[in-house]
Amino acid sequence: MKKIISCSKAIETIKDGSWIAIGGNVLHRSPMGLVRELVRQQKTSLKVVKTAGAHDVDVLVRGGCVESVDAGFISYETEYGLATYYRKAVENGSVQANEHACYTVISALNAAKIGVPFMPVRGLQISDLIEANPYFDKVIDPFCGEEITVVKAIRPDVAIIHVNACDEEGNAIIDGPKFDDLLMSRAAKRVILSTEKIISNAQVRLNQDKVVIPGFLVEAIVLMPRGSAPGSLPGHYDVQDKVLREFLERKDEDSFGGYLDMYSVQDQEKGGGFSW
């Protein structure tokens, strides 16, 4: 029960300059309410890690929260085009794009998950990415004497993940695609969940096969129905098309303020006002 806290309290625990892993993939099941709260609290110099990000990274960059992004792909998909705020920030030098192949993000998190400093990666042999980025290097395989590329471990200070349901200990159920969230929950030092609903421990005990993040790894839980909006929660709700279009088209400060305000009740009310 102590783990269920308000959105603002949960995000207050994240320090400026933290490495932060963001769950979900492109426009699907991102923890958007938690992301917006990072902006409201004006966090700075965050180091974001994700295989493929879209609106989440774009919102954080627009809010001035980001120092670097380690990812394989940052863009909305075909319909909504490029992540325009991210792109401009990288082009003007205010955000550093650390490009990975998506798999090297997974490998870097896997290294952290199993507690080793780096991970060998097959395939990445001829690529300017190796020279351009300090987190890639080549080493000699001590057993075969052949060269192999390695990627440095990424151990996020915190993973923020949106789930369909969890109990008050954070035993969490994700319906549908899990993306890289389970890996993130194991690789990160701390895990903060937002959840569509709180279920009882008895319900969890009848469905333990469905629990993909055990509560003992979870530090804080924020109750947040529609916490992935304006993104989708696969199988439950779809994207808010109009909100995404306005976000991308209207680039003035007022409209960004309006965007954050529009969700302020939704992001705060349930978690903030929660009493057991």
Next chain:
Amino acid sequence: MVVKTQQSIHPADIMVVTIAHLLRDKERVFHGVSSQLPMVAILLAKAMHAKDLTYLNIPGGVNPQSQHLSPYSSAGYEQYTRSEAVFPLEEIFDLSMRGQLDVAFLSGVQFDMHGNVNASVIGDYHKPKVRLPGGAGSAVLIPTVKRALIWRSKHDPRTFVEQVDFVTTKGNIDRIITPLAVFKYQDGRLHLDAISPLTTMEEVVKQTGFRVNTANVSILPLPTAEELRIIQKIDKHGVRYKEF
């Protein structure tokens, strides 16, 4: 049904059919984000000659059976629902790393004659003129998958260049499919393999920024009425046109 004339056929339909013909039965085939056109091609191949093709995607639905296709995503619930098993992205990469993935669909923004692919930046990597979305899985999948199929909805001298600005990855490309043509990668070079029936050789040469050999180039067939019928059934709302 009205038989479509050549003029009414969209280049995307030719690309879908061309790609579908390149897929073989029983192959394990993967596409990632922003990949609606190859997604339709995979579903077409499965409906025609490749019923036992295994269709893999980011959410991890193996051979999903969605009633509709998303207008904005190729990595959502539609690729997961009513699938026969769950085999997510991480495992698809692993499959490719150990040499057991047959086909992966990837794209990019610049390609040169030597088979270099750029999906990263225009200009300098650290001070880019244009920051592109990034290569996603390209840098590890293109070298490890058995056949890397690249598609790009643009074919112009800024896309097919003498020298790419940045090498995201290189080599092991099976083919590059565009609205105008198909390139084949052989002996370390891109060769013009076929051109679209909707264009001319002059146009392809003009729109390609490196010298192409125009000998032994075939003309792609027009989609058959049956192929167009199946495509329309799979993709009622035309997500295959989204990139154009």
